[in-house]
Amino acid sequence: MSNQEHWSIDQYREYQKKGPKRSKYGAVKTSIDGQTFDSKKEAEYYSELKIRLQGGDIKGFCLQPVFILAPGLKYKADFVVFNNDGTAEIIDTKGFKTKEYIAKKKVFEDKFNLKIKEE
Numbered sequence: 001m002s003n004q005e006h007w008s009i010d011q012y013r014e015y016q017k018k019g020p021k022r023s024k025y026g027a028v029k030t031s032i033d034g035q036t037f038d039s040k041k042e043a044e045y046y047s048e049l050k051i052r053l054q055g056g057d058i059k060g061f062c063l064q065p066v067f068i069l070a071p072g073l074k075y076k077a078d079f080v081v082f083n084n085d086g087t088a089e090i091i092d093t094k095g096f097k098t099k100e101y102i103a104k105k106k107v108f109e110d111k112f113n114l115k116i117k118e119e
Contacts, residue, residue, distance in 0.1 A: 027095060035063065042078050042093040045119055049081065059084055069111060075104045077116065093119045 007015070027039035037043040049061045059082040067075045079091040090108075094101070097118075105116050 039093065039095060041095055041119070045079065045091070045093050049079065057084070058082060067108060067112070069104065069107045073104075073107070075108045090114055090116045091119055092116050 027041075030037050030040045030043035032043050032046060035046065037046060046063070049058070052058045053060060061082060062080040064076055064078060065080050067077070069075055077090045078093050081089045081091055083089065092101075092105075109115055
């Protein structure tokens with residue numbers, strides 16, 4: 001007989017009542033306009049972009065664009081903001097910079113000769 005533990009139905013129901021697990025870094029998923037963002041900070045930045053777009057401060061923006069850094073290596077930014085002067089900004093809303101993010105940021109900036117703006 002194996003040492004595997006089994007839950008009763010009541011134990012499983014109790015486990016489910018505890019709610020969603022917290023993210024490793026404390027970010028809380030937030031939904032606005034049917035979009036789910038990985039953090040409140042990212043959702044708030046999205047709201048700011050909508051206001052800036054309505055006010056004519058920017059031409060537009062794109063959510064979560066994916067950039068291919070190398071075969072099998074991708075970087076997903078939070079936003080690309082298209083400015084009225086024809087320039088674009090790559091935006092990443094970070095609460096915590098992981099080693100993986102730092103490495104991908106360096107590869108991205110070297111490959112595309114663009115800077116990632118961290119909010």
